[in-house]
Amino acid sequence: MISVRELTKIYIPPGEKKAKRWLRRAASADERRPAADQVSFDVKRGELFVIMGLSGSGKSTVLRMLNRLVEPTSGAVEVDGTDLVSAAPRDLRRIRNSTINMVFQHFAIFPHRTVLENAAYGLQVRGVDVKERTARATAALERVGLGDWSHVLPSSLSGGMRQRVGLARALATDAEVLLMDEPYSALDPLIRRDMQDLLLELQEQLRKTIVFVTHDLNEAMRLGDRIMVMRDGKVIQVGTGSEILSCPADDYVADFVSDVDRSRVVTAETVMQEPLITVGPDHHPADALEKVANAEAHGAYVVTGDGTLVGAISVERLATATKSGVTSLQGLDLTEFKTVEEGTRLMDLMPLVGTCSVPLGVVDKSRRLIGVIPRAALLKALAHEGSTSHA
The missing domain is CATH 3.40.50.300 (P-loop containing nucleotide triphosphate hydrolases)
Structure with a gap:
């Protein structure tokens, strides 16, 4: 643009x-x-x-x-x-x-015009008729939370409210x-x-x-x-x-x-790792159990061929399914997991890490599993606070 x-x-x-x-x-x-x-x-x-x-x-x-x-x-x-x-x-x-429209530091609103007239000013300059500019300015004021203040003079507003008027004026022009x-x-x-x-x-x-x-x-x-x-x-x-x-x-x-504060800026996408173990819905529980045991893991994510997340299963549930003679993972309880999207900040995902048998999953908007965040990876990311390496 x-x-x-x-x-x-x-x-x-x-x-x-x-x-x-x-x-x-x-x-x-x-x-x-x-x-x-x-x-x-x-x-x-x-x-x-x-x-x-x-x-x-x-x-x-x-x-x-x-x-x-x-x-x-x-x-x-x-x-x-x-x-x-x-x-x-x-x-x-x-x-x-x-x-192009501009929103200034010091509001740049006219003290002798009402809030509505200020919001409509850009449209007035453009030559938009009174009815249309009033409607558009009113809608913009509603968007910024000033719908009930349209007939007030700016002198009655707080600094934050005046800045909302400036933003409404920019939005009204579209x-x-x-x-x-x-x-x-x-x-x-x-x-x-x-x-x-x-x-x-x-x-x-x-x-x-x-x-x-x-x-x-x-x-x-x-x-x-x-x-x-x-x-x-x-x-x-x-x-x-x-x-x-x-x-x-x-x-x-x-x-x-x-x-x-890195936890408020760094996102899941930055710290995630490749999923260690994934299995398909058609996997035999015994085969999945062997795969999990060989990796000394506590569970596995269940994904389709294109990576779409179906669920997750713990090693205990795999063992139970194997003893019961179940032949595939379909129909089993696969709900023991938590996920976040890739743009989630660390502070928002911290309460979720380490709460399930599998690491916290990271999914894209199509619900494909694109990574996991083990507890150690999160701690490592947070430990870098103040010790950032230079590129």
Whole structure:
């Protein structure tokens, strides 16, 4: 949805009328240091992509170049195949009105307009008639939990509620891309958490393409499908939260993530192992028992030929079935197991590990068994807290 190539921004000092001449003159000077330095990345359609870095890293500059609120010095930006850098003013206005919307840190709502009028403002600018924009703004306010506040002025709202108005305005336009510039940094921790929950809930429903800027690592790890870490205008690393935690690109990233609670970021997919023992539904209990005993295991998963999970059976039940003369596993109680999906965070799966005769199973959305998490693997992953190895 978004493609960025070698995007660079060098701020020209006030009063310098000849920008190109100044750039040549300052070519070797420290003052020419870019705020964004040849930044390249892609954002998939429907992805929540986080740009993270400390103050001065260039993250907000990059975000604002995505809709040309800041003009790039050089480089390319494409949104849904449209070249924004070379877009004429009329085309740029159309793109801002229909394709891209922005949610600012300090709400950017009008104090003299009601909540409903603020939510409808983007549609008003677009020229949508009163009836339609009122209906769409009302629906957006309902989505963010402000349906009963439409006729109130912003002065009556808390900070979190004002940020909900800004989000509702973006949703009302039905723009495909949302740019969010540290939208929650001014909020109290509990309200901030609520807003993060709301964003994740809305993203699950709407699947917008979102570029979200933050300096808060925990926020980035919680929200981002992928994260881009910036420093001094440069991209240091792009990856999922788990990838960045497990394989930091350099000492800077390793130090940055050293205090992160891995259990809240690392997922089942990262720590799972190949299933040690699987058997088919047609397996004879005696053969399955021998297989389990040879591996000194406590049980086995039962899967079909394509890996679809049927169930699991303990060594005790296999022994009982063998003595009873049962000829296959079909019809036996195969319910003694627990599973999670691959994206489940460690903190959510910890209570499940070690509670059954087979290790905790990891399944994909088609219920295929793709891995298991033995208790030792979980403990090993948690023991890496603060001792991350460098890539």
